[in-house]
Amino acid sequence: MNVLLLQKQLVAGKILISDLDSTSLEYFRSKNKKNKLQNTKMERAEFLSKIGMGAMFALTATCLGSCSKQATTPSGPVDFSINLNEVANVGLASTGGYVIQNGVVIAKIGASTYAAATVICSHEGEKQIMYKSASSQWYCTVHGASFDINGNGLNGNGSKGLTIYKTQVTGNTLRIYS
Numbered sequence: 001m002n003v004l005l006l007q008k009q010l011v012a013g014k015i016l017i018s019d020l021d022s023t024s025l026e027y028f029r030s031k032n033k034k035n036k037l038q039n040t041k042m043e044r045a046e047f048l049s050k051i052g053m054g055a056m057f058a059l060t061a062t063c064l065g066s067c068s069k070q071a072t073t074p075s076g077p078v079d080f081s082i083n084l085n086e087v088a089n090v091g092l093a094s095t096g097g098y099v100i101q102n103g104v105v106i107a108k109i110g111a112s113t114y115a116a117a118t119v120i121c122s123h124e125g126e127k128q129i130m131y132k133s134a135s136s137q138w139y140c141t142v143h144g145a146s147f148d149i150n151g152n153g154l155n156g157n158g159s160k161g162l163t164i165y166k167t168q169v170t171g172n173t174l175r176i177y178s
Contacts, residue, residue, distance in 0.1 A: 081174065104119060117147070123160065
């Protein structure tokens with residue numbers, strides 16, 4: 001029997017002391033007299049006190065560092081046009097509808113008024129911005145970041161704001177530009 005493997009499984013919670021047969025339990029106790037076995041779960045505070053401040057700092061720095069992404073703003077200027085009569089743009093036929101094209105969310109916010117924003121959320125760089133017509137807001141479906149129609153953040157996750165683009169309607173053509 002591998003005592004080290006057994007100990008790791010116990011610490012990891014993969015097995016409980018009650019899962020061991022009496023022979024295994026006695027063998028483990030004889031090889032690990034310093035460790036008192038208990039059939040309880042370790043609380044967070046106890047865990048943190050046992051690993052020490054150095055290990056806690058290393059774990060925290062690793063976790064926090066992995067929670068951010070590099071690209072939280074679009075790269076380069078935007079300037080393109082779409083034909084409002086094309087089937088791909090049917091979402092813009094009625095007020096409150098939206099489409100996503102070229103990394104831009106385009107919403108119809110009035111009879112002949114449109115708004116456009118980047119699809120990239122400033123919170124963590126996810127490409128999940130959508131338009132919520134009920135509240136006239138841009139919204140990130142990943143972490144709930146909310147922005148007003150002008151790109152101003154409305155909650156903590158939206159605090160960095162959102163890149164907004166200009167729009168111009170000429171006949172059946174909508175231009176979206178920086």
